Amino acid sequence: MRKFIVGNWKMNGTSNDLDEIAAISAVAQLYTLVDSALCVPATLITRAVTAVGAFPIGGQDCHMQRAGAHMGCVSADMLSDAGAVLTIIGHSERRAAQHERDADIRAKAEAAKAAGLQAILCVGETLEEREAGKALDIVLGQVAHSLPEAAAGAWLSVAYEPVWAIGTGRVAEPSDVADMHAAIRAALVARYGPEGEKIRILYGGSMNGDNAAQLLAVPNVDGGLIGGASLTAAKFQPILVAAQACGE
């Protein structure tokens, strides 16, 4: 399976950063054995699409409804209309700060699919849950309840992002990543049959140029969802190099 390397800019970026977005897309397109994309704030999508040409630009959330009285929210159709081809759903920062529940996330994934977007659906345990020995149960529960019934196929990726590894510089041990990704793969295949093999499982949480090769070599790690190290082409490039090497 081709590796999928996705940058997540979170709440970073204004029109001052369009040159950097163009630089990231130019670098990413050098690595022809890798699928890559950049998820930017909704305010930047249209201008980012203009700046990058054919490179995939995504959003960072979407509402579960197609339209209506939902102040400040952005629908999947609006993302698509702005030029996005994918969106992230269920990120732990939204599960925590916006109180998103598995049922909300499942509905958002369905809305993304209906709008023709690819979706990256995030799961992951907190430090407290890991220390209590509950990491596997929590993550498999999120997989069971936040993935839609019609999840089969390559339109969907799952991102395993241990909450304690996000933005902390603390990376999960490759053996723990291997165990978690194998358990997620088994759950996907049990639920969707052979189609479950086509769903890419990304790792996210302090992935950078120093650790990407090791993480991407772990079985069932089909790519990465990258926050801080996606903000500049210089930091993103070594991750793409590591992903390209996996395909050679």
Ligand SMILES: O=C(CO)COP(=O)(O)O
């Ligand atoms: O949350 C993340 C990507 O969605 C990971 O962020 P960092 O790479 O900054 O740890």
